[in-house]
Each structure stands twice: as structure tokens, then as C-alpha cells.
Amino acid sequence: MRLGIIQTSPAFGNKEKNRGEIEQLTDGLSADLWVMPELALTGYEFRDPAEVRDLAEEVPYGDSTRWLADFCGDRNSWAVMGLAEREGKHVFNTAILCGPHRLLGRYRKLHLFDAELERFEPGNLPLPVFDLGFARVGLMICFDWRYPEAARTLTLRGAQLIAHPSNLVAPYCQAAMVTRALENRVFIATGNRVGHEHRAGRKLHFTGGSVVVNPEGETMTRLDEKKAECRVIEIDPTQADNKLATPRNHLLKGMRPEFYLQKPEE
Ligand code: ACM
Numbered sequence: 001m002r003l004g005i006i007q008t009s010p011a012f013g014n015k016e017k018n019r020g021e022i023e024q025l026t027d028g029l030s031a032d033l034w035v036m037p038e039l040a041l042t043g044y045e046f047r048d049p050a051e052v053r054d055l056a057e058e059v060p061y062g063d064s065t066r067w068l069a070d071f072c073g074d075r076n077s078w079a080v081m082g083l084a085e086r087e088g089k090h091v092f093n094t095a096i097l098c099g100p101h102r103l104l105g106r107y108r109k110l111h112l113f114d115a116e117l118e119r120f121e122p123g124n125l126p127l128p129v130f131d132l133g134f135a136r137v138g139l140m141i142c143f144d145w146r147y148p149e150a151a152r153t154l155t156l157r158g159a160q161l162i163a164h165p166s167n168l169v170a171p172y173c174q175a176a177m178v179t180r181a182l183e184n185r186v187f188i189a190t191g192n193r194v195g196h197e198h199r200a201g202r203k204l205h206f207t208g209g210s211v212v213v214n215p216e217g218e219t220m221t222r223l224d225e226k227k228a229e230c231r232v233i234e235i236d237p238t239q240a241d242n243k244l245a246t247p248r249n250h251l252l253k254g255m256r257p258e259f260y261l262q263k264p265e266e
Helices: 015-025 049-055 063-075 142-146 148-156 173-184 237-241
Strands: 002-007 033-035 078-087 090-099 102-108 129-131 136-139 161-165 187-191 194-198 203-207 211-213 219-222 229-234 244-246
Touching: 002 187, 002 211, 015 063, 033 161, 033 187, 049 078, 049 090, 063 078, 063 090, 063 102, 078 102, 078 136, 078 161, 090 136, 090 161, 136 148, 142 148, 142 161, 142 173, 148 161, 148 173, 173 187, 173 211, 187 237, 219 229
Parallel strands: 002 033, 033 078, 136 161, 161 187
Antiparallel strands: 002 229, 078 090, 090 102, 129 136, 187 211, 194 203, 211 219
């Protein structure tokens, strides 16, 4: 399959401009699945919960979901994108998966990072895996990487590829994805953003360097640290079906869950 990784430089609050940037970055390219950043159309550094609410949208009836479904329809492809989701009184940091002219599903970030804890509610849905026919795709969002349980859960649910929309402000995740990919023998596509936001009393720098890592822990591609760009690479998702670290070590069958997360005996 062809996997397209889209690294953007969004302008805070300007959804129209940010949609245009994605259309321009992907112009003339084709992919089966695109992975875009977290909060791709709004930007990240909301001043307060009211600002998040104003920019958040319902899924699937908001403009951003409709736009992504049409983006996929125009390109006969699938795409994962982060957005601020509003549902009644609740606001979530969400990733949606769309295909040609339709929404397939959503995931709400379970592990909120830093000031996100005041801006969003923690996710209340299971970590999802979608079978697209050409790949089984799991979703997690940015700081979820710091909890190995997220990638492991997606692997146990059958993901061959983990799509990982991100707005990374620290430089560790891209390297850590080698470990997440290796320990689960899955592909990981981290779609990050670049640029700065100076809005809520601090200046945030987003670290770019979006990566695709394969089940051998090899970084297949790494994007620029400063530039918005898009790259399409070919991957074979079935490589992730082999869970053997050695002929005798099946990574999942070798788990010893009965000994995990238990208090040692006094
Ligand atoms: C993050 O979770 N956006 C760092």
C-alpha cells in the first residue's frame, strides 16, 4: 500500500488556510492512506476551554469531517486526521478516519498532555482498529506514545499499522517509535507538525520530523524538522503479521500478563 505522511504548519484558528495547505502539499500525489497531524485544522495552543469549544466541531456533521471525507473522495483514498470534537457539553481531542465521502470511525485521546488536561476531557472510547482491506489500521494520538499500553493494545486488537497524529513539542517521540514498532512488530506512522505558537503565555515549538517505522524498527522515512511537507512511501502491512522476534519468540504469545501490574508479595 502507499502511505502518505503529511506534515503541516497550521495557522492557529484559520481552518480554511490549513485545509488549503493540506490540499497544496498533497497536490499531484496519490496514496491509499494519509496520516495528518493532531488538531490539524485548528492549531494546538487554545487560550482557554471556551476557545476550544468555539473551534471544536461535531463529528460527523461538522465541516472538518465533511471536508476530510471529500478530500478522500477526490483522491479515492483514506485519511486519519486530528481535530477538536464537540459532543454536547463535552470536548475531546479526537482523531477521525475517513474514506471516500464517509466517516469510518473516531478515537478520543486517552492520555491528555499538560495543558490539554484543562482544555479537553479524556477519551471515553476504546482504542480502535479498522480493517480497510489493504491494511488494519489502529489509532492513537500524540502523548499516547508515552503509554506503551496504547500501542500494545492496538497490536493485540490486530493493527498492522498504527496511525499516530501528533503535535509533538519534545524531541523524544520520533526515536521512541522505533521501540514501539519493534516491541509490537507493527508499522507506526507519526504525522507531526512544525512551526511555533505563542498564545497562552508560553511559546511552543513543534518538532516536525514525522516518521514511518517498520516492524523491524527501521525508520523508513523521516521528514524535515522545520518544513511543512508530504511524502508517500510503499509499505507491505502483512509484514506486521509476523510476530516472531526469533523463531522461538512470538512477541504476543510470549506475554506473561498474569505477572504484570500486580503488587509484589509482601
Ligand atoms: C501532545 O500530546 N500533543 C504532546
